Amino acid sequence: MLPKAIIAGAFQTGVLSVRNLQKRGVDAYCFDSDERLQGFRSVYGPALLCPNPDADSEGWLQFMLELADDLGEQAVVIPSSDRYVLALARHKDRLAKHFLISPGIDLQGQLALKQTQYRLALDHGMPMPRTTMAKGRGDIESFAAGAKYPCLLKPWHFREWENFPDGHPLLNQKVGIAHSASELLDLYELARPANPEMIAQEIIQGPDTNKRVYVGCYDASGKRIANAMFKELRCVPTGFGPATVSEPVDDPEADAVCNAFLETIGYSGICEIEVKRDADDGMVKLIEANPRLSGGGDAAPYAGVDLVWIHYQDMIGRTQEYVSPSGKMFKHIVVRSEGAAVPAYMRAGLLSWRELFASYKPPLAFFDLDLRDWKISLENLAVCLRQLLSGLFGRPRNKVD
Numbered sequence: 001m002l003p004k005a006i007i008a009g010a011f012q013t014g015v016l017s018v019r020n021l022q023k024r025g026v027d028a029y030c031f032d033s034d035e036r037l038q039g040f041r042s043v044y045g046p047a048l049l050c051p052n053p054d055a056d057s058e059g060w061l062q063f064m065l066e067l068a069d070d071l072g073e074q075a076v077v078i079p080s081s082d083r084y085v086l087a088l089a090r091h092k093d094r095l096a097k098h099f100l101i102s103p104g105i106d107l108q109g110q111l112a113l114k115q116t117q118y119r120l121a122l123d124h125g126m127p128m129p130r131t132t133m134a135k136g137r138g139d140i141e142s143f144a145a146g147a148k149y150p151c152l153l154k155p156w157h158f159r160e161w162e163n164f165p166d167g168h169p170l171l172n173q174k175v176g177i178a179h180s181a182s183e184l185l186d187l188y189e190l191a192r193p194a195n196p197e198m199i200a201q202e203i204i205q206g207p208d209t210n211k212r213v214y215v216g217c218y219d220a221s222g223k224r225i226a227n228a229m230f231k232e233l234r235c236v237p238t239g240f241g242p243a244t245v246s247e248p249v250d251d252p253e254a255d256a257v258c259n260a261f262l263e264t265i266g267y268s269g270i271c272e273i274e275v276k277r278d279a280d281d282g283m284v285k286l287i288e289a290n291p292r293l294s295g296g297g298d299a300a301p302y303a304g305v306d307l308v309w310i311h312y313q314d315m316i317g318r319t320q321e322y323v324s325p326s327g328k329m330f331k332h333i334v335v336r337s338e339g340a341a342v343p344a345y346m347r348a349g350l351l352s353w354r355e356l357f358a359s360y361k362p363p364l365a366f367f368d369l370d371l372r373d374w375k376i377s378l379e380n381l382a383v384c385l386r387q388l389l390s391g392l393f394g395r396p397r398n399k400v401d
Contacts, residue, residue, distance in 0.1 A: 002026050003100065003316055004075040006067070007293070007308075008084030010039025010047035012368050012376075016298050017080060017308040018044045019370070024309055030080075031067075033060075038376050053087035054159075061091050068098035076100045076315045078270075078308060080293035082112040082157070100315050103220050104268030108291035111271070114156045114199055117289055126261040127285045129278070130202040140188045143200045144181035150203050151178050152240070153187050160194045170194075175240050177203075204287070206279030207350075208232050208239060211287070212251055213296040214258040214273045217307050219314045222266045226310045226323040228300040229255055230332065233359055234341045238348060242295055244334045244341040245359055248303050248325060257284045270311050272296050295367060299332035300325075302365040331359060334367040335377075339384030343391025 005021050007014040010032035021028035022044060030039045031048035039047030048067070051059035068075075077099045079085045089109030092101055102108065110116040114133075121128055132143040144151075154175040155161050164171040170191055178184035184200065191198060204210075211232040219225050231249035235241040258273045272294040274287040290296075293308060300307050304326030314320050345351035368380045 004071055004073060005312055006075050006077045008077055008079040009081035010037040011080065012038050013293050013295050013298065014080040015039050015042045015044055017293050020301060020306060020308050021312060042376055043373050054083060057090065060087055061094060064095055065098065074098065074100055076312055078293060078311060085109055085112040085292050102269040107265060107267055108269055111289050111291040120265055121286050124261060124264045127283050129204050129285055132200045134198055134200055136196050137188060140185060140200055144184045148202050149179050151184055152176065152201050152203055153178065153184065153191060154199050155195060156198065163194065204276040204278045204285050206277060208235055210277045210279065212254040212275050213243060213246060214254060215297040215300050215307060216259065216262065217270050217310050218262060218268050219320060220268055222263060222268055224259060225314065225320040226305050226307060228303045228305045228325045230296060230299050234345055236337045236341045238344045244338040246299060246332045248329060254284045270307050295334065298367050299365065302330055302332065303328060330363040330365050332365045332367065335384050336368050336380040339387030340391060342388060
């Protein structure tokens with residue numbers, strides 16, 4: 001009997017991981033504190049409702065201990081959200097007796113926070129755009145004086161900007177863009193009520209097609225046991241968000257940069273790294289690292305690299321042979337957000353109708369369409385269509401519901 005698996009997070013990423021493990025014969029579940037997420041309506045669920053570990057850390061720990069008693073065995077826990085990466089890292093000593101948790105959870109927790117992620121990158125030679133981790137306005141002023149524009153401003157975590165009042169320019173945004181020093185300072189003042197500490201960064205120049213999404217899995221000793229690489233074709237928001245359409249790509253330099261960073265820091269577990277080749281100097285530079293299951297990682301199984309299954313087997317002590325991409329070409333599409341991406345790219349003059357149809361040339365793979373999970377699939381199609389019509393014929397939009 002294979003040990004049970006618990007995916008921490010019930011967003012679509014978690015649902016797909018549960019699905020992949022269930023297909024392998026694993027008794028798999030997911031949990032989350034937000035019952036609006038797909039896992040609570042999926043045929044591969046329903047998800048278990050837990051306290052929010054950010055707001056009730058001890059309540060979440062108690063939920064986990066009670067869950068362990070209910071399961072009656074030491075189940076594997078694999079996070080699909082930064083929230084649960086941090087919660088597992090925070091309580092690993094209490095939970096290690098009851099669950100199988102990645103031995104790399106401490107380092108995963110460091111990468112889940114932008115402060116320590118960028119510090120690790122700087123300390124271990126990962127190329128980055130010019131960045132300041134601002135403690136206050138004075139740091140922003142110093143950065144602004146010597147910056148090359150446009151620049152971006154972003155919170156330590158995107159959830160910080162989810163609490164702005166309705167109508168706030170930064171509500172639910174991942175980044176703010178400034179084209180001059182004065183704009184950057186004005187943007188900082190807009191964002192400061194959420195948290196005066198944030199990140200200012202020069203923008204890596206070049207089209208979205210210069211972006212690469214690296215996914216890899218490293219065993220308990222830090223040895224790479226699986227990897228894949230994808231080229232981003234479109235994203236939301238344009239220029240800065242997660243990919244809505246991507247395809248496999250062979251990019252040895254980007255692969256070497258990402259792998260060298262993770263091996264240098266002694267990483268263990270699943271990780272996604274977004275990088276971009278700077279059109280100004282040709283260097284591959286870090287955008288961000290996600291130390292967990294990710295949406296970009298869902299493309300990997302279609303390339304022959306089933307990350308959650310490979311990681312699960314490593315967690316239960318099965319020796320894993322190295323798994324490389326199959327070389328199969330396909331387009332990986334996130335339907336729910338593609339409806340917002342298409343109008344945004346067309347308005348920016350970055351996409352023609354001919355290029356649009358060419359980007360859907362089969363074979364295709366989908367992040368959020370599954371005939372068995374038809375209710376959620378219909379919901380995603382409806383959101384896509386609403387965003388598409390609104391973007392093409394209504395008020396311009398560049399965010400996903």
